[in-house]
Amino acid sequence: MHTTPPFTLFPGSRNWKSAALAAVLFLAGLSLSGQSADSLQIRKIFDESLLRGRSYDWLNHLSNQIGGRLSGSVRAKQAVEYTKKELEALGLDRVWLQPVMVPKWVRxxxxxxxxxxxxxxxxxxxxxxxxxxxxxxxxxxxxxxxxxxxxxxxxxxxxxxxxxxxxxxxxxxxxxxxxxxxxxxxxxxxxxxxxxxxxxxxxxxxxxxxxxxxxxxxxxxxxxxxxxxxxxxxxxxxxxxxxxxxxxxxxxxxxxxxxxxxxxxCRQMADVLSYNVIGEIRGSEFPEEIMVVGGHLDSWDLGDGSHDDGAGCVQSMEVLRLLKATGYRPKRTLRVVLFMNEENGLRGGNKYAQEALNAGEKHVFALESDAGGFTPRGFSFDCTPEAFDRIVAWKPLFEPYLIHQFIRGGSGADIGPLKPQGLVLSGLRPDSQRYFDHHHAETDTFEAINRRELELGAAAMASLVYLCDRYGLPDQPGLRK
The missing domain is CATH 3.50.30.30 (Glucose Oxidase; domain 1)
Known part of the structure; x- marks a missing residue:
């Protein structure tokens, strides 16, 4: 009577030990194949950002054609109109404005x-x-x-x-x-x-x-x-x-x-109407699962707000463009949110979270860039130990780009109000040594931006979003081991 060996994955195996070894090698090969595919996709993202990136040109317009974007100001309104137009030009599935009342303080x-x-x-x-x-x-x-x-x-x-x-x-x-x-x-x-x-x-x-x-x-x-x-x-x-x-x-x-x-x-005036600017790519498999990437569109009025936080806004816009340009279709719905009024009220972040709650939306991941457009060093994560263990396993994919400081800690002010949903919150962490030379000062101008550093940050963000979407995080559907 012919008996079936313990392992039948590889027909012809003469004993169970050799079959077991073959199975291990096969699974390892699958893992390496997945890593190779991820490395290639991330390489495509970085090449696209560094060779054909749009973030620097978008920031040039925000900074030099519009300028400082204090909440409630004419320039803040112009920034809303400009970024909405640019998101529409990317051919996203949906672009809209979310009304929010903001304080108007005049210097x-x-x-x-x-x-x-x-x-x-x-x-x-x-x-x-x-x-x-x-x-x-x-x-x-x-x-x-x-x-x-x-x-x-x-x-x-x-x-x-x-x-x-x-x-x-x-x-x-x-x-x-x-x-x-x-x-x-x-x-x-x-x-x-x-x-x-x-x-x-x-x-x-x-x-x-x-x-x-x-x-x-x-x-x-x-x-x-x-x-x-x-x-x-x-x-x-x-x-x-x-x-x-x-x-x-x-x-x-x-x-x-x-x-x-x-x-x-200076004087405080009555609140005025402004907007969060939102664009999204609808998820192909789990559209009800929402991933957010964003920065704050308002700035102080002394400079032009290039580092704080024009850089974060254009990097977030670029994340969606990079994924589209490299042919990746997110499984989950991916949103870019340009928040209004982070600097003196956090009205935009609170409004977005409240509207998400009212609509019964489920957010699973949010990434914010609000630490300047300097050389990216890694990311911080506000999440469970289980989620962090999954994320930190991706660190080797970022090491070729010298972006591999993955730490548990804070994320960003505007995405913070989403925390009660139990999602993973993350913040891009650029080199911070020069940031406070410019923060909230007249020196926060476009001339202080290095194009390559800005583009590296956008690519790093897009790469993290890609991995979180492809593999999922604990307690999310479609989780891949």
């Missing part, structure tokens, strides 16, 4: 400030109003100065030491930290909440050292909040350049009786 006439060491002896210093600040009186404010290293140190002072003075928050970014975003996070609270804390102690104004590791003459703006303070108790707040902060601190040590003068004309 007004340029700010002015000086240090007065004695009557008639002054030194001008560069400042800019913080986003959301109230104006000074028309004639400006001149008062004594109390320097502190942060909100905690301020709150340790007696009210008599602060009342009637300008509080100078002078805690610098920690230059010893290699991760500059960690350095930023270590002192940005004084910019965001310093005015509220100082006002509660009777201060008449706030000056904050710019969030910048470099010593220069460019003040860096950014959002701030008065908390629940009534309007009558709100005090003006401005950022001072790092060189200006050094001068003010040194002068104050030599002469504690100096005065500081500043004048700004």
């Amino acid at each position: 007004g006439t340029s700010e002015f400030a000086y240090i007065e060491s004695e009557p008639g002896n002054t030194n001008n210093v560069p400042i800019c109003a913080l986003g959301g600040s109230v104006a000074t009186p028309v004639g400006g404010i001149k008062a004594g100065v109390v320097e502190v290293q942060g909100i905690e140190q301020l709150q340790q002072l007696d009210r008599e030491e602060v009342e009637g003075k300008i509080v100078f928050f002078n805690r610098p970014m920690d230059a010893s930290l290699i991760n500059t975003f960690q350095a930023y996070g270590g002192c940005v609270d004084q910019r965001h909440g310093g005015a509220e804390a100082a006002a509660r102690m009777g201060a008449v104004g706030v000056i904050v050292r710019s969030m910048n590791l470099r010593l220069d003459d460019y003040p860096h703006t950014g959002s701030m909040s008065y908390g629940d303070l009534p309007e009558s108790q709100r005090i003006p707040a401005a950022a001072i350049s790092t060189n200006g902060a050094e001068l003010l601190s040194t002068t104050l040590k030599l002469n504690p009786g100096i005065k500081f003068f500043f004048r700004q004309y």
